[in-house]
Structures are given as structure tokens and as C-alpha cells.
Amino acid sequence: MTRGELRVYLGAAPGVGKTYRMLDEAHRRRDRGADVVIGFVECHGRVLTEAMVDDLETVPRRRVAYRGSSFEEMDLEAVLRRRPQVVLVDELAHTNVPGSGSAKRWEDIEVLLEAGITVLSTLNIQHLESLNDVVEQITGVRQRETVPDAWVRGADQIELVDMTPEALRRRLAHGNVYAPEKIDASLSNYFRAGNLSALRELALLWLAGRVDAELEQYRSEHGVTDTWEARERVVVALTGGPEGETLVRRAARIAQRGKGADLLAVHVARSDGLTGADPALLARQRLLVESLGGTYHQVLGEDVPRALIAFARGVNATQLVLGASRRGRIARMFSPGIGATTTALSGAIDVHLVTHEQVGLRTRARAVSPVSRRRRLAACALAFMALLSVGFGLGFSTDEANLASGVVLVFATVTVVALVGGLWPALLASVCGSALLNLLYTEPYFTLTVAHPQSLLALAGFVVVAVSVSLVVDQAARRTREAAQAGAEAQLLATVAGNVLRGSRPLEALMERLLETFSFTSVSLLERRPGAVGGPEHRRDPRDWSVVASAVREGEESCRAPAQGDIDVPVDDRLTLVVRGREPEAGDRRVIEAFAAQAAVALRQERLAREAATVKPLAEADRMRTALLSAVSHDLRAPLASAKASVTSLRSREVSFSEEDREGLLAMADESLDQLTRLVTDLLDMSRLQAGVLGVGLESLPLRESVFAALEQFGGEAAAVRVDVPEELPDVRADPGLLDRVLANVVGNALRFSPAGAPPAVSASWVGDTVEVLVIDHGPGIPEEDRERMFVPFQRLGDTDTGTGLGLGLALSQGFAEAMGGSLAPDSTPGGGLTMRLVLRAAAPDAAGAAPPPGGAEGRADSRT
Structure with a gap:
């Protein structure tokens, strides 16, 4: 059996016209010859909606008894017996009365769809499960009736029924949505203009996300790889270098030219876990991207241009922003570079190459040996002793039978020296080893002179092989050490990020962690005071700085100016991290910079929390004031109006009242004034309770x-x-x-x-x-x-x-x-x-x-x- 189709009319709030639009569609389908019935439509007393219902066939509702009361629900079995082509089922998020069968109305709709019946239904955005908490924050009302987003997204058609907040408030004021006695309270609470604007934006964004998903599904099903410029999406590639902030700001300006354009930043990391990117710079650039309304992404890939293009096409990007190459002229002669290769692969994606201050500078500094000086000297001594041992072991004999053993021993010596001391001791060992073989096995013996060209070629080949072996061994050892260091840094940075996410005082936890990790004596996060002037004196004057957070060992004092520390790491224009105790190594400084970036995040988080705590009482006071105005305008006005009407009638000389009527009017006035007195008393008592000045005599x-x-x-x-x-x-x-x-x-x-x-x-x-x-x-x-x-x-x-x-x-x-x-x-x-x-x-x-x-x-x- 073919599954029926589901069409949902989605609205931002009650009263936008979802039910009316659904009924209008039902009339059009009926006029085209379709068999249309009403399963359940709630008119809420709206005259125009009731008029649309009158000439459509309605399946009688089912009455359900619950706790001594009788309720009406849709009769699912009757609709299935009737088997129309199209059925109207209003308010799909409705919770059925116990004893109705399914717990939710959307579950009844699922049964109808499985039976091959097309369903037209309605839904307000506040009933979507994923938006329930957001709606509660906006309106202060939590919706108990929700429907799963995935089920709604599975609808064949979703039509947004939109109305501006001003138009909806006018409809409400004219009595087209609620009964007159509820209008004032609704306008003052749920239907405030700000609430309706926020709900409307939620509905538009949710539906836009579904449209994006449908577009992506269509492109996937039809094998479309070309970019469709349905919406501007600007991707900026970050290498982790200092030019990243320039690129992000430039990409943000490009995105701002098109309304609704998306900004995405992407960093391509190597799949082996090793990276030359500066984690502190990446952290700051990520914060900048997010502050500009963009999103940050990280992908793995050995081929950077292809990884960038694959990501850009995957998000249907229209523009790609890259930094101009930092490599020198000689390097560009041998390779076109990432920018040129990406441009060649981009296809319909526009590529922007942005110049910056780092253009033409080398991409990496001179390599520093990861092996200490002491280990290199020890490796040189080991090479000397090992080669002497090889010579004495072979008895300094020229016997060709010892040639194979000598070559193997020299190769083993070069390999061991490379593992211990790195590249340069291994090169020295290979040269010395070749000289030893020359002394023992090339004529004339026990001299460095080579008589035959073949012998010279063999020695040169030995040197090349030995040097190659030493390079491979040194590179493997270097990568092993880098991988171990990268793993340790990753674990440490993950802990740092966890400290920011957990705990009530993440900034203090970061300071303590940094102090313990690197055995510093003090760690201080300083903030420049407003109006402080830059310069060398500014770095030494504690009056220009305030200590935001610090961690010190017992008996030590925190630094109060950048010049008082052994190292200072600028975080931004205002914040500087200052440490004292020892000079960190180059690799450690990168991690310290990452700590500094996370400290800025933690500081911002704490300040936002304090601001939120400050704003919360104001928001509560505003809510109370709004509720009070609503209550005064509605509940106090009713008894006041009754008393006023009674007194005015009694004072009127145009009407002659009987004694019984006069007593009735006086009783009404007296009752209304008593009610008004009770209400005012309650208000005064509530104000005393909240002020803590209620008099209590026990x-x-x-x-x-x-x-x-x-x-x-x-x-x-x-x-x-x-x-x-x-x-x-x-x-x-x-x-x-x-x-x-x-x-x-x-x-x-x-x-x-x-x-x-x-x-x-x-x-x-x-x-x-x-x-x-x-x-x-x-x-x-x-x-x-x-x-x-x-x-x-x-x-x-x-x-x-x-x-x-x-x-x-x-x-x-x-x-x-x-x-x-x-x-x-x-x-x-x-x-x-x-x-x-x-x-x-x-x-x-x-x-x-x-x-x-x-x-x-x-x-x-x-x-x-």
C-alpha cells in the first residue's frame, strides 16, 4: 500500500492563520474532485474559520470520559472506515485524553499515513521538541505538548504561514484570536512584540535548515557536485599562522556584502596527528570567527588543496578565501603552492588570495635538533669507540673474508648513533666508517688513497647508503618524539579545555594547572587599565595593570606588570599572561600560549556569568512588572467597573429604581469593593513578602x-x-x-x-x-x-x-x-x-x-x- 502524504502548516504563534490556510487548501482539493473530510478541526470560536468548516464533510468526533468529565477527540477508527483521500487533522502536537488509543495526535496521523490517506495538519513552532527550552526562555511558558523534530522534518511538504508581529497583535486586539476577556493578558504576556519577533525568527531559521537539508539530499541523489549559489557561503582557510586574523576579517567583510551569507573557517590538519600550526593562534582565530557570527571546522587531509575543495563543495560554498603564499621565490619555482593548486581545482567556487604581512617570509624557522647537546656529544664518542672496536675486532686485517662483516658492523654503528644522537653524529659515523673501510679493504691498504675507480665508486656508494640510513633513522626518531610530544600536548590542552567547561571558577583552575604543569613560581593574568598608554614604561608600571587572576606558590607574590615576569604572553590588546620561575622551551611556549588563549575564554565566560546573574533580577523584576500591569489592567478593572456602574446607576435621575433594585445595586457595589479590597491587600502583602517586611505575630x-x-x-x-x-x-x-x-x-x-x-x-x-x-x-x-x-x-x-x-x-x-x-x-x-x-x-x-x-x-x- 502506498503511504499517504503529509502536509504541515507551520506557524510561529497561535492566530497566524494555519487552520484557515489548511481549510482553504481542503476546499481547493475538493473542488478538483478529491474526497476530503475533516477528522478534527478546532475553530476556537473564530467566525471565519467556522464558515470554512460548514460546507466540508466532518467525521463525528469520539467522546471520551475521564475523571468524571467528557472530552471530544478525533475518532481514528471512524476515519479509517471512511477511508477518504484527504483528511484534515488540526493541532498535531495535541495530547490525547487517556483512553483515546494513541498518546499523541501525531501518532494517530502516522496511522492514517500508513493507511495511504493524505493528511493536512497544523503546528506551532513552540511545539517542536528541539526548540522547547528556547521558547521557554523567550516567553516564560514551557510547552508540555511537543512533537519530535525528525517526524516533522519527514513531512512531504511544510508550508510556513507567516504574519508580522504587528499584524498578529492587531488580529488579537480585534478579537479574532481569543475571547475578549483574555485579550489584555495575552497582549501583555505571550503576544508581546519582542516574543513574536523571536518566535517568527525561530520558525524561519528552522524551516531554512530543512530547506538546506532537502537541497543537500537532492544534490546527493542526483550526483550534483557543482556549486549552486542558492545562498552565499564564504569559507576561509586557516593555517594556524599569524596571518589568520587578517584572513578572517577579510572573509567576514565579504560575507557581510550578501545578506544572510554564512561564514565558515576551516583548518586542515595532518592525519598523522602532527601539525605545524600554533594552537594558541588557532584558538584566538576561532574566537574571532565565532565573535563575527561564523563557525569553525577542522578536517584531516594530507593534500591540503584537495581537502579544502572537498570541504567547500561539501558545504556548498560559493567563495573561498586563502592567504597569499609565505614561501620564498626559490620554493615557488619548484611548486605552484597551495593557492595556485586550489584555484586550479576550484571550478565554480570563487577563490580570493589575500595579501598580508607574512607574504614572502619562510613558512618555518630553522629546524632545531630535538636531541640535547650532551646526547650528541655522547653519540660522537659512541661512534668513535664503536668504529675502533670494529677495527680491533677485525684485527685490522685486509682479508676480504672480513669485508662483509665490516660493512654490516659499520652500518649497525651508523644506525645506533643515529638513534642516540640524531643526524649529525650519524653523518660523522658514516664518513668515519667509510674511511675505515677504505683503510682496510681498498688498495693501497692502510692509506686513504684509492687506487682503483671501482673502489672509489664503492666507497661513495657506501657513504650515500650510510647517509640515507642515518637520515631515515633520524627522521623516524624525530617523528616518534614529535608524536609523543604532540600526544602529550593534546592531552594537556584537552584537560585545559575541560577546565574551562567544568567548574564554577574555570579561570582559577587554569592558573593552578599551568603553575603545576611547568613548575612555575607564579602565574598571573593581567589586564591593562583603561587609559593606560603603551610603551616600555607602560610594561613596568603596575599602576597601568590590574591582576585578573593569579596562582602562586607559598611565599611568592604574583606579578603586577609584564616586566616583572620571566616571560609574558600577550593574549589580545588588553590581556597578558605573565609567568615567573624559569624560561620555558620553545615547544612549551606554544602550550603556554594555548593556556593564555583558554584563559581569555574562561575570563569571558566568568564575566558573562556575572552579567547574567546581574541581569536575572532585572529580568525577573521586568516580568513581575509586566504581570502586575496585566493583572491591574484586567483583574482590578472588573470589580472597579462593577462598583462604578452600580454607583453611577444609583445616582442617575433618569431611571427610577425599586427598593429591591436599589438593594441589588448596593449589594453588587459592596461585593465589588470587597473584592477590590482583597485584591489590593494581596498586592500589598506580596510586596511586603518580597521586601521581607511582613509583620508576623506568632x-x-x-x-x-x-x-x-x-x-x-x-x-x-x-x-x-x-x-x-x-x-x-x-x-x-x-x-x-x-x-x-x-x-x-x-x-x-x-x-x-x-x-x-x-x-x-x-x-x-x-x-x-x-x-x-x-x-x-x-x-x-x-x-x-x-x-x-x-x-x-x-x-x-x-x-x-x-x-x-x-x-x-x-x-x-x-x-x-x-x-x-x-x-x-x-x-x-x-x-x-x-x-x-x-x-x-x-x-x-x-x-x-x-x-x-x-x-x-x-x-x-x-x-x-
Whole structure:
């Protein structure tokens, strides 16, 4: 059976017109003769959407009973029996009510696709799993209903339904998205212009990534290797040399000429793990690339030009930026160089050769022997002694029978000397060995004179072979040492990078690590003060520098100016790493420079963390201010408007009210003003709690009386509440007014959410010096991941409006409980529902009038409901 096609209408936010666009497509397909039905479409009371639904066939929905309530879901089995060509299924991220079959609606859609039915569906960008955390940071709302990105990317078609933030806010203000009572709160919170702009950009970027993937798949399937300039991508090649920053900035300027162009930096490393690149320079260049909005990549390859071209074609690059050759004229005569070879291989990719200050300079400094002077002298002595031993061993005999043995022994001597002392002692050994063979085996014997040309040719061949052997052995030994050093450096640098990523103080860890690794006496990271003037005096004056971080051994002091150290490594224009203790070797300096680059990263990381910590209270204050304005504009305005309308009506002389009507209007005004008083009181109490100035007067209170006093506020509703508060409970230490408000709030919530036939219950027990009150309901409950948000001010979970109020009840209740030395926390009710657990301190026995009975744990168990 052929799998059906999936078409998804993707939007940045609710209300952009996804469902309307889906219905419009359904009408077009129906008019072309397709069999189209509606599986599930949610109109949300929008008139235009309802008009589009009226003339389309709709499969009746399935009603599912859950926890005493009835819900409507798509009837999957009915749609499969109907077997249309096209079915409309709205809101694919929706979570089905338990008992519906599949847990998620997108799983129902997968069943329809497997049955060969084409599906049209809708999705908001905030429901994608990979963007869930990002959306929460932007909007402050975590989406519980998500769908895997991979499943959505597998859709046959994804169409973006786009709308500017201003247009969407106008739609919302005109009542085309939500009911009028939700407009003010929505405009002030989720539908702020900044939120909508960010969500819109997320949707565009996510869809652009899918378009790139589709383009890459098409190119791969059709064997397309040529560059398609669908988007400018600029690749800059970095060698790890000092010219890298010039190349990166030049490439960034090229990328900025085309809007939306990508900048990619690539470094080609040798596959043997050895590299001539400076890790510190590469680290700084990587930071520069990332600060300019680009990405850094590293690939392996022996043939640099082919590796660059392969990478550029793999990312569909349009331009490649290279540095002009640093080699001299003689070197360029023998090889065209990387730039010319890359240009010849580039094809449709434009290659830019950028000049820089390093042009014409040698690519590498004079080779320094990795073998110490002492080892070279020891190798020379070994060669002299070994050759003498060979001569005495052969008895300085000219017997041709000893010729083979002499040649083998001399070759062995050259090889051993090359391993011990490197190239030059081995060359000396080969020359001396050839002279020994000349003395013993060429006529005239025991002289350096060569009588026959054949003998001269044989000696020259021996020297060439001996020199070749010594070169090969020295090169192998050199590479072995370089590989071991490179491995050690890589392990050390990996540890350094790990220190930056882990720990709360990565900069201090880096300083300590550098101090221990190279046995320095002090390590200091200095930062130039603003306004300091450069020059020699500037390097010596501690007043021009500040110590950002340091690590010193006991009894030592940190350096306070670059001139006070044995070596200083400039990191950038402001930062310098200064060490004291010993002069490091050339290879060690490269690693120290890498430490310095990572120290700059760690410093930036710490400063960003401090800035984030500073900004967080401001962001929280802004959120609270926004929520307060929303609450004031909505929740305070309603009772104020009711009271104003009642008073205005009573003062009117145009209408004559009966006594009954006058009493009704006065009662409405009185009730509205009482409600307004409670709201203002809650606001003032919340401000006192946050400022830490709430007045609390603790005294001994009988808990049973406090519970019944709180229940009296609910009148007849309280009759259904089951109460199990033992009379022998000890008194509690609490503030009478605060305790009454806490109990009233949690009991009121339990009454509001308890289903019919399952009234809430209040029970109390004690253990030790604490008394615990449980307010139990069997309502819908709250998922564990949302329980912390229950106590956030100005918020109602699920964006529901279940009555009047600012959303401060639970926040105030928790604050009051903690102010009295107790706690308030949610828990799950066995069988479903929510249990609020209020813990208070028990009063002293003499104050309570009675002490808890012995065996507190048993007493607690007996007193539970």
C-alpha cells in the first residue's frame, strides 16, 4: 500500500492563520474532485474559520470520559472506515485524553499515513521538541505538548504561514484570536512584540535548515557536485599562522556584502596527528570567527588543496578565501603552492588570495635538533669507540673474508648513533666508517688513497647508503618524539579545555594547572587599565595593570606588570599572561600560549556569568512588572467597573429604581469593593513578602478551631468537606490572620477543582515538634514538572481563568507559611488529584495546654483520613 502524504502548516504563534490556510487548501482539493473530510478541526470560536468548516464533510468526533468529565477527540477508527483521500487533522502536537488509543495526535496521523490517506495538519513552532527550552526562555511558558523534530522534518511538504508581529497583535486586539476577556493578558504576556519577533525568527531559521537539508539530499541523489549559489557561503582557510586574523576579517567583510551569507573557517590538519600550526593562534582565530557570527571546522587531509575543495563543495560554498603564499621565490619555482593548486581545482567556487604581512617570509624557522647537546656529544664518542672496536675486532686485517662483516658492523654503528644522537653524529659515523673501510679493504691498504675507480665508486656508494640510513633513522626518531610530544600536548590542552567547561571558577583552575604543569613560581593574568598608554614604561608600571587572576606558590607574590615576569604572553590588546620561575622551551611556549588563549575564554565566560546573574533580577523584576500591569489592567478593572456602574446607576435621575433594585445595586457595589479590597491587600502583602517586611505575630493557636473558622468562609460549600482534625492535637505556633488566609486559599482551591461526588478532605497529624495539615482533592491534579510554577505570582497554570484574582493565592500562602516558620508544598493524591501539605511548628507543651501523646508516629497514623 502506498503511504499517504503529509502536509504541515507551520506557524510561529497561535492566530497566524494555519487552520484557515489548511481549510482553504481542503476546499481547493475538493473542488478538483478529491474526497476530503475533516477528522478534527478546532475553530476556537473564530467566525471565519467556522464558515470554512460548514460546507466540508466532518467525521463525528469520539467522546471520551475521564475523571468524571467528557472530552471530544478525533475518532481514528471512524476515519479509517471512511477511508477518504484527504483528511484534515488540526493541532498535531495535541495530547490525547487517556483512553483515546494513541498518546499523541501525531501518532494517530502516522496511522492514517500508513493507511495511504493524505493528511493536512497544523503546528506551532513552540511545539517542536528541539526548540522547547528556547521558547521557554523567550516567553516564560514551557510547552508540555511537543512533537519530535525528525517526524516533522519527514513531512512531504511544510508550508510556513507567516504574519508580522504587528499584524498578529492587531488580529488579537480585534478579537479574532481569543475571547475578549483574555485579550489584555495575552497582549501583555505571550503576544508581546519582542516574543513574536523571536518566535517568527525561530520558525524561519528552522524551516531554512530543512530547506538546506532537502537541497543537500537532492544534490546527493542526483550526483550534483557543482556549486549552486542558492545562498552565499564564504569559507576561509586557516593555517594556524599569524596571518589568520587578517584572513578572517577579510572573509567576514565579504560575507557581510550578501545578506544572510554564512561564514565558515576551516583548518586542515595532518592525519598523522602532527601539525605545524600554533594552537594558541588557532584558538584566538576561532574566537574571532565565532565573535563575527561564523563557525569553525577542522578536517584531516594530507593534500591540503584537495581537502579544502572537498570541504567547500561539501558545504556548498560559493567563495573561498586563502592567504597569499609565505614561501620564498626559490620554493615557488619548484611548486605552484597551495593557492595556485586550489584555484586550479576550484571550478565554480570563487577563490580570493589575500595579501598580508607574512607574504614572502619562510613558512618555518630553522629546524632545531630535538636531541640535547650532551646526547650528541655522547653519540660522537659512541661512534668513535664503536668504529675502533670494529677495527680491533677485525684485527685490522685486509682479508676480504672480513669485508662483509665490516660493512654490516659499520652500518649497525651508523644506525645506533643515529638513534642516540640524531643526524649529525650519524653523518660523522658514516664518513668515519667509510674511511675505515677504505683503510682496510681498498688498495693501497692502510692509506686513504684509492687506487682503483671501482673502489672509489664503492666507497661513495657506501657513504650515500650510510647517509640515507642515518637520515631515515633520524627522521623516524624525530617523528616518534614529535608524536609523543604532540600526544602529550593534546592531552594537556584537552584537560585545559575541560577546565574551562567544568567548574564554577574555570579561570582559577587554569592558573593552578599551568603553575603545576611547568613548575612555575607564579602565574598571573593581567589586564591593562583603561587609559593606560603603551610603551616600555607602560610594561613596568603596575599602576597601568590590574591582576585578573593569579596562582602562586607559598611565599611568592604574583606579578603586577609584564616586566616583572620571566616571560609574558600577550593574549589580545588588553590581556597578558605573565609567568615567573624559569624560561620555558620553545615547544612549551606554544602550550603556554594555548593556556593564555583558554584563559581569555574562561575570563569571558566568568564575566558573562556575572552579567547574567546581574541581569536575572532585572529580568525577573521586568516580568513581575509586566504581570502586575496585566493583572491591574484586567483583574482590578472588573470589580472597579462593577462598583462604578452600580454607583453611577444609583445616582442617575433618569431611571427610577425599586427598593429591591436599589438593594441589588448596593449589594453588587459592596461585593465589588470587597473584592477590590482583597485584591489590593494581596498586592500589598506580596510586596511586603518580597521586601521581607511582613509583620508576623506568632502565638499558640488550636488548629481545629482555625480549620473550622476557615471553612466558615465558604458557607454551604464547606458542608461537603470531610474534616479529620483530632482534638488531642497540640496547638501550633502561628499568626492567626496569616494561618486563616493560608487555610482559606488551599481549601478554596480544593473546592474549586474537586469533581462532583468527590469532595475534598482536610486532615491533620503530628510527629515530634511539627504539625502537618493535608488538604486533599481528587481533581485533575498538576504534573510534577509544573508544581514549582504553582507558586509563581501573577500566574494561573494552563492559562485558564477559573475565577477572579491576581494569581497570588498560592504564592502568598507559601510565603505566609514560610514566614511562620513552616512550609507549604504540593503532593500527588493516590488515585488522582492534588494534596497540599502544610507543615507548622507545634507550640511548647506549657503553651499548648497539652503535650503530644507518646508514640508520635502512631498518633500521626491514627489521625489520618
